[in-house]
Amino acid sequence: MTRGTGRSGGSGAPNSVDVARLAGVSQKTVSRVFNEEPYVSAEVRRRVLEAAEQLGYRRNNAARALASGRTRSIGVITLGTALYGPASLLMGVERVVRDTGYALRVVNTMEGDPAGLAGAVDSLLDQGVDGIVISEPIDEQQGDDGAPLHIGVPVLVIGAPPPPLTAPAVLTAGAGADLMAHAATEHLLALGHVTVHHLAGPQRWYAARDRLEGWRTALTAHGRDLPEPVEGDWSAASGYAAGREFARDPGVRAVFSANDDMAIGLIRALREAGRRVPEDVSVAGFDDIPVAAYVTPPLTTVRQPFDAVAQEGLKRLVHAIENPEADPLSSDGPPIDLIVRESTAPPNGGSATRR
Structure with missing residues (x-):
C-alpha cells in the first residue's frame, strides 16, 4: 500500500x-x-x-503525554553485559513493553561502578518515564553515602531484592532461583548420589547467591554433607578450571553448576581427565541455553522463564502506572522447569529418566 x-x-x-x-x-x-x-x-x-x-x-505521543500527564514510556536499568541471563531477560522485557504500547528507554550500568544505579535512575527520570524496571543483578553500594534513592514513579525490580529506595510502588518479579537450584540438587540426590558438589557463580551476583542457597537448602534438608563450593565467573573457562580441580577428587560424583556455560567447561575438563559424564560424574546446569541440548552429553539443566517473568512483572508495573490508587496485582511464583537430559545418571552409571 x-x-x-x-x-x-x-x-x-x-x-x-x-x-x-x-x-x-x-x-x-x-x-x-x-x-x-x-x-x-x-x-x-x-x-x-x-x-x-x-x-x-x-x-502524537507528545500531545497524549501533555493531556494525560504521562509519556507512555518505561525505563529499564540493566547491567551492560552479553551474559545469557541478563541479555535474555532484557529481550523479554523489550518484547513485553512493545506489546503494551509503551516506549522503552534503556540505560546500561557497568560492573564495578558503585554510583551506576543512581546515575541511571536520574537519566531515566530526566527523560520523563512513567515507570522504571531495575534488572541489576549485582550487589553494588549505591552512592557515596548509601542513602536511599527517591524515585517518583513506580518501580519493578527483577531477580533481586529491592535496593534502598522510596517510590509510589515497589514491585518485584523473578524471585525463585533458589527453588530452581533446589530442584536441580534434589534431582541429583534422587538419582542416588550421596552428596552434590557446587560450581557457584560470583557471589557479588544475587543470582549466584540464590542458587548456592537452593543447593545448600536441599542438601541440609536431606542431612547430607555440604562440600565447599568452587566459585567461577559464569564463563566456560572458569568452569573448565573448576573441572580440573573437581577431577582430582575421586569423591566428586555429582556437581550442580550455577549456569550452563560453566557446566560445559566443567564437563570438558572432567572428560580430559578421564572422568566420564555421567558414568563417573553427573553434571546439572542452570539456564537451558540454546546449545545445552546439543553438547556431548546433552546437559540436564533448569530452564529460566525469562518471558514469563517479564510478562508478569510488566503487567503489574503498567497496572501501577495506570491505576495509582489501586492495590497492586498479585504475583505468581515462576514455574520450575527441570529439563532432564543425558548428563545425569545414578552413581552406578545407569540411565537417567529423560523427558
Missing part, C-alpha cells in the same frame, strides 16, 4: 482528522481505536488502522 496518499490537501504530516475522513468515521472514533478503548467494532477498527497505514499516520 502506498503511503502518503488520500489527503485532502496540504503538505504537513497526516493527522487524526485525515485518518477519520479516509476511514469514514469521526475523529473521536480514531482516538478510541489508537487508545485501545472498548466499544469499537472490529470492522471499524480495521478501517481506521488501514487508513492510518495508507496515510503514514503516527500518534
Whole structure:
C-alpha cells in the first residue's frame, strides 16, 4: 500500500482528522481505536488502522503525554553485559513493553561502578518515564553515602531484592532461583548420589547467591554433607578450571553448576581427565541455553522463564502506572522447569529418566 496518499490537501504530516475522513468515521472514533478503548467494532477498527497505514499516520505521543500527564514510556536499568541471563531477560522485557504500547528507554550500568544505579535512575527520570524496571543483578553500594534513592514513579525490580529506595510502588518479579537450584540438587540426590558438589557463580551476583542457597537448602534438608563450593565467573573457562580441580577428587560424583556455560567447561575438563559424564560424574546446569541440548552429553539443566517473568512483572508495573490508587496485582511464583537430559545418571552409571 502506498503511503502518503488520500489527503485532502496540504503538505504537513497526516493527522487524526485525515485518518477519520479516509476511514469514514469521526475523529473521536480514531482516538478510541489508537487508545485501545472498548466499544469499537472490529470492522471499524480495521478501517481506521488501514487508513492510518495508507496515510503514514503516527500518534502524537507528545500531545497524549501533555493531556494525560504521562509519556507512555518505561525505563529499564540493566547491567551492560552479553551474559545469557541478563541479555535474555532484557529481550523479554523489550518484547513485553512493545506489546503494551509503551516506549522503552534503556540505560546500561557497568560492573564495578558503585554510583551506576543512581546515575541511571536520574537519566531515566530526566527523560520523563512513567515507570522504571531495575534488572541489576549485582550487589553494588549505591552512592557515596548509601542513602536511599527517591524515585517518583513506580518501580519493578527483577531477580533481586529491592535496593534502598522510596517510590509510589515497589514491585518485584523473578524471585525463585533458589527453588530452581533446589530442584536441580534434589534431582541429583534422587538419582542416588550421596552428596552434590557446587560450581557457584560470583557471589557479588544475587543470582549466584540464590542458587548456592537452593543447593545448600536441599542438601541440609536431606542431612547430607555440604562440600565447599568452587566459585567461577559464569564463563566456560572458569568452569573448565573448576573441572580440573573437581577431577582430582575421586569423591566428586555429582556437581550442580550455577549456569550452563560453566557446566560445559566443567564437563570438558572432567572428560580430559578421564572422568566420564555421567558414568563417573553427573553434571546439572542452570539456564537451558540454546546449545545445552546439543553438547556431548546433552546437559540436564533448569530452564529460566525469562518471558514469563517479564510478562508478569510488566503487567503489574503498567497496572501501577495506570491505576495509582489501586492495590497492586498479585504475583505468581515462576514455574520450575527441570529439563532432564543425558548428563545425569545414578552413581552406578545407569540411565537417567529423560523427558
